Amino acid sequence: MRDQIKRGHYNYALIISAAVLAMLPLYVHVSGDDFYLDLANRLMILAIAATSLNLILGHGGMISFGHAAYLGIGAYSVGIPAYYEIYDGLFQLLVAITVSGLFALLTGAVCLRTKGVYFIMITMAFTQMAFFGIVSIEEYGGDDGLVIDTRSTFANFFNLEDTVTLYYFVFVSLLTSLYIVKRIMKSRFGMVIAGSKSNERRMQSIGYNTYRYKLVCYVLSGCLCGYAGALLGNFTNFISPEMMDWTASGELIFMVLLGGTGTLLGPLWGAATFVLLEEWLSGITTYWHFFFGALLIIVVLFVRGGIDGLLKRMRLTK
Amino acid sequence: MDWVLIITQLLNGLQLGLLLFLLASGLTLVFGIMDFVNLAHGALYMIGAYFCATLTEFTGSFLLGLLIAVPVTAAAGALLEISIIRRLYSKDHLDHVLATFGLILCFDTAVHFLWGPEGKAIPLPAFLDGRVTILPGIEFPTFRLSIILTGLILAFVLYFIITHTKMGMLIRAGASNRQMVSAHGIDIKSLFTVVFAVGAAMAGFAGMMISPITEASIGMGNEIIIVAFVVIIIGGIGSIKGAFLAAILVGLIDTMGRSFLDTLLKLILSAENAETAAPALSAMAIYILMAAILAVRPQGLFPPKGR
Numbered sequence: 001m002r003d004q005i006k007r008g009h010y011n012y013a014l015i016i017s018a019a020v021l022a023m024l025p026l027y028v029h030v031s032g033d034d035f036y037l038d039l040a041n042r043l044m045i046l047a048i049a050a051t052s053l054n055l056i057l058g059h060g061g062m063i064s065f066g067h068a069a070y071l072g073i074g075a076y077s078v079g080i081p082a083y084y085e086i087y088d089g090l091f092q093l094l095v096a097i098t099v100s101g102l103f104a105l106l107t108g109a110v111c112l113r114t115k116g117v118y119f120i121m122i123t124m125a126f127t128q129m130a131f132f133g134i135v136s137i138e139e140y141g142g143d144d145g146l147v148i149d150t151r152s153t154f155a156n157f158f159n160l161e162d163t164v165t166l167y168y169f170v171f172v173s174l175l176t177s178l179y180i181v182k183r184i185m186k187s188r189f190g191m192v193i194a195g196s197k198s199n200e201r202r203m204q205s206i207g208y209n210t211y212r213y214k215l216v217c218y219v220l221s222g223c224l225c226g227y228a229g230a231l232l233g234n235f236t237n238f239i240s241p242e243m244m245d246w247t248a249s250g251e252l253i254f255m256v257l258l259g260g261t262g263t264l265l266g267p268l269w270g271a272a273t274f275v276l277l278e279e280w281l282s283g284i285t286t287y288w289h290f291f292f293g294a295l296l297i298i299v300v301l302f303v304r305g306g307i308d309g310l311l312k313r314m315r316l317t318k
Numbered sequence: 319m320d321w322v323l324i325i326t327q328l329l330n331g332l333q334l335g336l337l338l339f340l341l342a343s344g345l346t347l348v349f350g351i352m353d354f355v356n357l358a359h360g361a362l363y364m365i366g367a368y369f370c371a372t373l374t375e376f377t378g379s380f381l382l383g384l385l386i387a388v389p390v391t392a393a394a395g396a397l398l399e400i401s402i403i404r405r406l407y408s409k410d411h412l413d414h415v416l417a418t419f420g421l422i423l424c425f426d427t428a429v430h431f432l433w434g435p436e437g438k439a440i441p442l443p444a445f446l447d448g449r450v451t452i453l454p455g456i457e458f459p460t461f462r463l464s465i466i467l468t469g470l471i472l473a474f475v476l477y478f479i480i481t482h483t484k485m486g487m488l489i490r491a492g493a494s495n496r497q498m499v500s501a502h503g504i505d506i507k508s509l510f511t512v513v514f515a516v517g518a519a520m521a522g523f524a525g526m527m528i529s530p531i532t533e534a535s536i537g538m539g540n541e542i543i544i545v546a547f548v549v550i551i552i553g554g555i556g557s558i559k560g561a562f563l564a565a566i567l568v569g570l571i572d573t574m575g576r577s578f579l580d581t582l583l584k585l586i587l588s589a590e591n592a593e594t595a596a597p598a599l600s601a602m603a604i605y606i607l608m609a610a611i612l613a614v615r616p617q618g619l620f621p622p623k624g625r
Binding site: 057063065110113114115116117118120121122124125126128129132133135136137138246247250253254257286287288289290292293294295296297299300301 | 349355357402405406409411412413415416417419420421422423424425426427428430431540544547548551555594597598601602605606608609612613616
């Protein structure tokens with residue numbers, strides 16, 4: 001029963017934000033101010049990445065402190081083909097998803113043998129490996145990064161060179177990702193994942209091989225984040241190992257926790273708050289990182305359930 | 319092979335290892351006793367260096383600056399523990415990671431605000447600034463040698479405190495079983511504060527010792543803290559002995575890898591391939607080591623007894 005009430009509320013919030021995002025290019029077209037389009041683009045791409053992290057962190061209880069690796073892999077899957085003048089978007093996206101999936105499979109197989117803080121640290125260690133791996137390849141810019149001169153093209157249908165096309169491509173991607181993650185969560189597979197988060201031993205004694213389920217979940221999450229990385233590479237036109245820095249992984253965790261772990265739309269709220277706050281604070285003072293850090297501490301100490309929890313409570317008091 | 323280079327690099331590796339130990343010992347104690355993941359430990363390393371830089375400027379002497387900066391950093395650590403960290407112990411690891419990540423942002427910005435965006439160099443007194451002959455034909459910078467010596471002395475002092483004093487006994491007991499210690503009527507809260515302050519002083523001291531070589535800069539702790547985490551995971555969380563051995567191991571592997579891996583790889587690969595692979599592999603070496611050790615021994619090499 002409570003589920004149904006929640007769902008009604010969710011649709012409401014989602015419809016409003018989707019409508020705002022869908023109409024934004026119209027407003028930008030009228031006002032001629034590209035700035036908001038870029039902001040919303042970044043917001044949506046990070047929301048996809050945060051959604052992918054939430055799949056393992058929120059639903060599966062696997063605290064990955066290395067999710068930025070997939071952003072980097074995805075971005076380089078656009079950048080390296082573009083370096084060889086291959087701009088085919090389908091190919092680039094396929095590479096991004098495949099390589100991310102493989103990386104998740106190989107590292108996940110090792111990581112998932114560990115628990116607790118060891119899991120946090122080993123996921124981070126693998127991301128550091130990817131980071132230093134890319135840094136040391138001089139051919140693709142090493143430390144300095146790589147400029148993507150032409151964005152992905154999709155045969156003769158469309159290309160992402162046009163900002164509005166890119167915007168709607170990202171927009172549709174976000175909605176699709178949310179839909180896919182929702183389906184995964186509601187499926188039998190999702191139930192097993194949620195079950196092994198709350199009591200792994202019990203799931204095992206019912207007869208589930210939780211290791212395998214978690215590994216599949218880990219790979220799915222990696223693929224989705226790799227996809228987000230490919231979008232990010234297209235959006236920024238410039239990629240560098242910095243994208244895989246451990247602080248970038250920390251920011252993704254922040255978005256998920258700020259929005260509300262284990263909820264469908266939490267990562268979207270989290271990413272939106274993150275991007276908008278960053279924009280707002282950095283406009284006010286050069287020392288905005290301080291307030292950002294203080295906010296992080298306050299969220300951890302006082303805000304239970306993140307923004308999504310807040311929205312839910314508002315609904316309950318109504 | 320060039321023996322002079324090998325010995326010099328072994329000493330450099332030892333010096334890096336001892337610096338890592340200074341950082342990792344505090345980290346592993348805090349982690350082991352309080353079960354607290356402190357990413358902000360690197361921030362204490364940074365503010366230690368900045369305190370020392372300012373005090374050296376103020377007093378005109380590096381040694382005097384160092385002597386005052388260490389207790390000041392310890393006090394800053396105690397203040398941090400009492401004001402914020404203490405409220406986090408009861409939360410889970412995810413919250414620790416996030417809150418201390420926030421602390422890093424706060425510290426980095428505060429340093430930016432107080433000392434400006436530029437790094438701060440620390441001038442060395444003349445008697446530390448030269449080179450000494452340690453073996454016939456081998457010269458080594460005096461200051462790096464003094465890092466090695468003070469590091470070894472501190473490691474020994476810490477080892478003595480932990481194994482031969484009452485406080486050390488409580489710390490070891492805390493690392494094995496926190497509840498049992500407090501059930502015996504020990505004021506574990508104050509013990510936490512003291513351990514945190516000592517850890518802060520050690521981290522700050524490491525920052526002070528490296529700054530004359532590299533200069534104090536914003537975010538200087540953010541890279542090395544990750545390596546310090548690798549050290550304590552390899553060594554076994556909560557174990558000083560493990561932290562010491564792992565720190566030396568990591569310091570040596572990292573330094574030797576960077577200097578000699580390409581030569582080694584050339585024995586099995588073509589020169590061109592070796593030169594491409596060596597930097598990547600040597601930068602990744604310690605993480606590969608950690609992943610391998612965790613895959614085989616998930617508790618690290620020397621986990622504290624009773625866990």
